[in-house]
Amino acid sequence: MSQSEPKALAPAPASAGAGALATKKRKRRYSLLNRRDKVLLSLMVGIPLAIFLLLIWAMTLVSIVLSFTNWDGVNPIAFVGIDNYTQLFTTYPFFWPAVAHNIMWLLFFVCLATPMGILLAVLLDRPLRGSAVYQSIFFIPVVLSLAVVGFIWKLQYLPLAGNGFIDSAFVALGWMDPKHAVNWLGDPTINIWAVLVAASWRHVGYIMVLYLAGLKSVDPSLREAAAIDGANERQTFIHVVFPVMAPINVVIVVVTVIESLRAFDIAYIINHGKNGLELLSILITNSALSEAGLIGFGSAVAVILLTISLVPIVLYLSRVMRSENQ
Amino acid sequence: MSAVVLAGQRTTHNRAQRRLSRVALYIFLTVLALIFAWPLLYTVYTSLRPFGEIVNNQNGAFSTPATLNLNNYITFWNSADYPHFFWNTMVITLPAIVLTLWVSSMLAFAISRFSWRFNLLVLMIFTAGNLLPPQVIIVPLYRLYNLLPVPAPFSDNGIMYDQVLGLILIHATFQTGFCTFVLSNYMKTLSKELVEAAMIDGAGIFTIYARVVMPLVRPALAALGTLLFVWIYNDFFWSVMLFKSGDKRPITAALNNLSGTFFTDPTLVAAGSLMAGIPTIVIYLLLQRYFISGLTLGSAKG
Numbered sequence: 209m210s211q212s213e214p215k216a217l218a219p220a221p222a223s224a225g226a227g228a229l230a231t232k233k234r235k236r237r238y239s240l241l242n243r244r245d246k247v248l249l250s251l252m253v254g255i256p257l258a259i260f261l262l263l264i265w266a267m268t269l270v271s272i273v274l275s276f277t278n279w280d281g282v283n284p285i286a287f288v289g290i291d292n293y294t295q296l297f298t299t300y301p302f303f304w305p306a307v308a309h310n311i312m313w314l315l316f317f318v319c320l321a322t323p324m325g326i327l328l329a330v331l332l333d334r335p336l337r338g339s340a341v342y343q344s345i346f347f348i349p350v351v352l353s354l355a356v357v358g359f360i361w362k363l364q365y366l367p368l369a370g371n372g373f374i375d376s377a378f379v380a381l382g383w384m385d386p387k388h389a390v391n392w393l394g395d396p397t398i399n400i401w402a403v404l405v406a407a408s409w410r411h412v413g414y415i416m417v418l419y420l421a422g423l424k425s426v427d428p429s430l431r432e433a434a435a436i437d438g439a440n441e442r443q444t445f446i447h448v449v450f451p452v453m454a455p456i457n458v459v460i461v462v463v464t465v466i467e468s469l470r471a472f473d474i475a476y477i478i479n480h481g482k483n484g485l486e487l488l489s490i491l492i493t494n495s496a497l498s499e500a501g502l503i504g505f506g507s508a509v510a511v512i513l514l515t516i517s518l519v520p521i522v523l524y525l526s527r528v529m530r531s532e533n534q
Numbered sequence: 535m536s537a538v539v540l541a542g543q544r545t546t547h548n549r550a551q552r553r554l555s556r557v558a559l560y561i562f563l564t565v566l567a568l569i570f571a572w573p574l575l576y577t578v579y580t581s582l583r584p585f586g587e588i589v590n591n592q593n594g595a596f597s598t599p600a601t602l603n604l605n606n607y608i609t610f611w612n613s614a615d616y617p618h619f620f621w622n623t624m625v626i627t628l629p630a631i632v633l634t635l636w637v638s639s640m641l642a643f644a645i646s647r648f649s650w651r652f653n654l655l656v657l658m659i660f661t662a663g664n665l666l667p668p669q670v671i672i673v674p675l676y677r678l679y680n681l682l683p684v685p686a687p688f689s690d691n692g693i694m695y696d697q698v699l700g701l702i703l704i705h706a707t708f709q710t711g712f713c714t715f716v717l718s719n720y721m722k723t724l725s726k727e728l729v730e731a732a733m734i735d736g737a738g739i740f741t742i743y744a745r746v747v748m749p750l751v752r753p754a755l756a757a758l759g760t761l762l763f764v765w766i767y768n769d770f771f772w773s774v775m776l777f778k779s780g781d782k783r784p785i786t787a788a789l790n791n792l793s794g795t796f797f798t799d800p801t802l803v804a805a806g807s808l809m810a811g812i813p814t815i816v817i818y819l820l821l822q823r824y825f826i827s828g829l830t831l832g833s834a835k836g
Contacts (some may be wrong), residue, residue: 252640264707271673345567346566371580377595525661
């Protein structure tokens with residue numbers, strides 16, 4: 209550190225000069241903008257920004273306010289303090305299962321799907337015959353709608369009478385008695401795992417592509433240097449490649465957490481998020497946008513989902529800030 | 535002499551070992567690829583079988599197929615009215631892509647003209663909003679859409695709810711966050727001198743946007759356009775929540791609707807899912823390069 213300081217100091221006068229020049233340049237640039245240009249620029253930013261603030265951030269604030277009311281959408285709004293939250297935490301039977309399922313979703317992704325995507329990226333990053341074909345196969349689930357993913361997996365999990373593949377295969381192999389076939393989607397102790405497999409089918413390819421792009425951007429001379437120093441492939445990855453991939457690693461973490469919080473579509477398609485498939489996201493719509501009309505209550509769930517979501521969002525933004533500052 | 539022989543033996547040994555690990559790698563990847571491809575392949579197979587053959591068949595999926603044909607696709611096309619729902623998707627997706635790219639390119643261009651601090655603040659507002667789970671805002675948004683008055687040619691019920699316009703608006707808003715972020719990073723890599731030279735020549739800000747900057751960001755626009763097509767086409771959540779009438783819904787949400795009326799038949803489910811999924815697979819296979827570069831443009835920076 210101290211050794212590099214003189215080097216850093218040496219060109220200082222020159223860089224100060226460049227800085228002064230830059231400020232001069234900037235001033236000139238602004239003076240080049242006439243009144244009309246300035247108005248135009250303000251509109252270009254102002255209109256979309258206003259719409260975004262209204263539809264996203266104002267709605268977020270309204271959600272927070274509504275969570276302290278017992279509004280049903282028809283009768284006048286009355287504030288009830290933290291009643292919705294106490295009810296959620298104590299008496300509402302689906303809240304803790306939903307939290308547990310979201311956590312399971314996250315853990316399943318963190319422990320299995322994401323590492324598998326990373327592993328595939330590392331394996332397919334080498335010069336390999338047919339690498340592009342393998343990549344396409346792993347990636348195709350990512351371009352499918354989660355609705356389609358839900359139906360495709362429903363076909364695998366259907367009971368024997370519905371021609372479901374897994375039950376048919378297990379019976380054909382003699383692993384399962386057709387009279388006591390497993391009901392993958394109907395059994396509330398099993399169906400969350402079935403859904404997690406389906407969701408991972410799509411998540412693995414997504415992570416693979418993001419990570420592959422990161423690996424491609426690693427300076428090849430770093431690997432060469434490690435190879436000359438006698439590091440084997442695993443050592444090179446752990447000690448050289450992984451650390452310089454820090455920006456991508458943050459993206460991978462954020463994507464994994466956000467995707468587990470957004471989980472909605474597959475469970476909604478299978479049984480509207482009931483009977484073993486409760487998720488925070490579905491609790492919101494099931495209570496607030498249904499005949500029940502529990503708007504205040506649903507908003508409280510939304511606020512909890514928001515609070516958890518802020519963790520990865522802040523992590524991501526601080527990362528972006530740091531790279532902008534550099 | 536013996537040392538040379540030894541060294542030679544070691545290299546052949548190493549080479550054999552390396553070849554073995556290479557074979558193991560291919561086997562691993564191929565097995566995994568087959569597992570990954572299987573659900574889709576099975577869906578294709580199921581879609582080709584007539585319902586009568588599989589219903590109540592004791593062997594389930596392993597019953598021998600007597601006939602394989604495209605009848606399920608024809609049924610889905612005709613009685614489930616596939617063209618109608620596909621058209622619904624396009625009416626939402628294409629305008630939403632154009633609107634998003636137009637607005638976010640202007641935004642990215644304009645904020646780069648402002649001070650760095652403001653620039654960062656706006657990007658933060660957009661990026662953070664883009665990352666929010668949409669379910670966080672759905673309850674108030676649903677109420678707002680029911681209150682927002684929209685005049686006749688754009689709405690057949692006088693409000694934003696249950697309208698194509700409402701869907702386009704929410705898609706464009708959500709996606710603008712991501713696209714502005716990507717485009718502003720892309721524009722930072724463009725030469726500043728080019729813009730400044732145009733300014734000195736007396737070009738107005740709009741001319742610079744349209745004639746100088748836009749042609750240069752075309753690669754990023756192509757990548758984002760491909761990505762947006764797939765994302766908006768695939769949307770399920772917004773269309774289920776913000777459309778009341780089933781016949782206005784896009785294909786993905788319509789699949790869910792139809793599952794009540796048509797989908798007691800798994801062969802038809804298979805055909806319907808594939809017909810809904812094929813457009814994005816085709817787009818991906820044709821525009822793979824753009825699609826991947828769109829995804830990575832967003833993550834490359836941080």
